[in-house]
Amino acid sequence: MSNHQGLGWAADRVPSTRRAWVEVDLGAIRRNVQAIRRLLRPSTQFMSVVKADGYGHGAVAVARTALSAGASWLAVATLEEGIQLRQAGIEAPILLFGPTICKKEIEAVAEHRLQPTVCSLDHARRFSEAGLGPIQIHLKVDTGMSRLGVAWQEAQDLLNTIRLLPNVTVASLYSHLATADAADPVTTAQQFERFARLVAMLEKQGTRPPLAHLANSAATLALPETHFDLVRIGLAQYGLYPASHLQEVVVLHPALSVKARIVFIKTVPPGTGVSYGHTFRTGRPTRLATVSIGYGDGIPRALSNRIDFLVRGRRARQVGTITMDQCLIDVTDMPDTFEGEITTLLGQDGDERISVAEWAERLGTIPYEILTVLSPRLPRIFSQD
Numbered sequence: 001m002s003n004h005q006g007l008g009w010a011a012d013r014v015p016s017t018r019r020a021w022v023e024v025d026l027g028a029i030r031r032n033v034q035a036i037r038r039l040l041r042p043s044t045q046f047m048s049v050v051k052a053d054g055y056g057h058g059a060v061a062v063a064r065t066a067l068s069a070g071a072s073w074l075a076v077a078t079l080e081e082g083i084q085l086r087q088a089g090i091e092a093p094i095l096l097f098g099p100t101i102c103k104k105e106i107e108a109v110a111e112h113r114l115q116p117t118v119c120s121l122d123h124a125r126r127f128s129e130a131g132l133g134p135i136q137i138h139l140k141v142d143t144g145m146s147r148l149g150v151a152w153q154e155a156q157d158l159l160n161t162i163r164l165l166p167n168v169t170v171a172s173l174y175s176h177l178a179t180a181d182a183a184d185p186v187t188t189a190q191q192f193e194r195f196a197r198l199v200a201m202l203e204k205q206g207t208r209p210p211l212a213h214l215a216n217s218a219a220t221l222a223l224p225e226t227h228f229d230l231v232r233i234g235l236a237q238y239g240l241y242p243a244s245h246l247q248e249v250v251v252l253h254p255a256l257s258v259k260a261r262i263v264f265i266k267t268v269p270p271g272t273g274v275s276y277g278h279t280f281r282t283g284r285p286t287r288l289a290t291v292s293i294g295y296g297d298g299i300p301r302a303l304s305n306r307i308d309f310l311v312r313g314r315r316a317r318q319v320g321t322i323t324m325d326q327c328l329i330d331v332t333d334m335p336d337t338f339e340g341e342i343t344t345l346l347g348q349d350g351d352e353r354i355s356v357a358e359w360a361e362r363l364g365t366i367p368y369e370i371l372t373v374l375s376p377r378l379p380r381i382f383s384q385d
């Protein structure tokens with residue numbers, strides 16, 4: 001449905017006091033999880049990755065939606081992110097990607113039944129020696145990312161040692177791919193070979209942990225052989241593609257929109273400098289609309305003069321430097337725009353869409369960064385359809 005009143009589908013849900021906000025379509029997330037699951041064997045589990053507040057979408061709402069759509073695991077990066085899910089009453093198993101080192105962290109992991117990642121005997125011992133009951137731990141293996149994890153050549157010996165420790169159980173063995181989003185398959189193939197060989201060796205030895213997992217979104221879409229027992233899905237469940245060549249594999253629906261209100265409109269003569277530094281100067285009599293969103297809300301200042309906003313399903317150029325709380329758009333060709341009208345920075349309006357990928361490309365970054373810098377100052381407003 002188009003938006004010729006400038007109100008948008010969530011107008012009834014958006015209090016008129018809102019200056020700027022994020023809309024999250026949980027129905028899109030549900031459909032994305034279901035579509036990705038159809039790419040998996042029935043026995044392969046879906047881990048919904050909701051770190052960084054669900055990639056800016058709201059971790060608790062995303063987790064609940066993904067679980068109801070068939071995910072059976074959740075993953076977060078930090079202890080606080082895991083506790084937030086437990087405090088919301090979520091009971092699903094939660095993997096903690098980041099290691100937990102100090103005693104207080106270890107106690108909190110146990111108290112909230114989070115499942116930590118360990119990368120060394122020392123990490124595992126800390127949990128064992130805390131004596132807090134059987135803690136499910138996940139052994140991370142470095143097969144080529146060179147970030148976290150025991151070297152793949154040492155993983156078998158380490159696992160055999162950890163298996164003898166009291167109070168810990170190895171629930172999974174996992175590794176992370178460094179270049180799964182690249183068209184070049186060589187590095188991924190090497191990491192896959194190392195991981196697959198390790199898993200086969202442990203199987204033969206009779207010590208394979210119940211779960212082995214390797215794939216992120218990109219590998220899940222591109223390489224079915226990397227699925228093993230579970231896939232760890234972040235970006236794709238939010239409806240975005242880790243690389244454009246993966247669009248053929250599955251149809252995904254972006255769940256997030258960013259909207260803000262026009263709060264002031266005036267017409268200025270040609271030659272008028274606009275905003276800090278006068279990085280834009282008008283070339284004609286120009287109707288300028290001030291929109292109440294800025295870099296303090298997570299709109300990258302480096303996008304100044306480089307993006308469009310949607311107004312009534314049409315693109316309006318953003319002009320002048322984006323400031324902390326406001327920025328300007330040129331609505332000269334949209335004479336009926338009014339103060340209080342809603343504009344779309346990211347998302348769909350009528351037949352036009354501005355994608356996270358478009359911003360990422362202009363900024364020389366990846367969609368992940370655009371999503372995760374959206375500020376908590378923007379309230380998240382959820383729809384279920």
Ligand SMILES: *Cc1c(COP(=O)(O)O)cnc(C)c1O
Pocket residue numbers: 049051097176215216217218232233234235236242
């Ligand atoms: C963030 C993360 C993922 C999810 O990656 P996507 O590309 O968003 O699917 C998977 N595994 C680990 C270890 C991660 O840190």
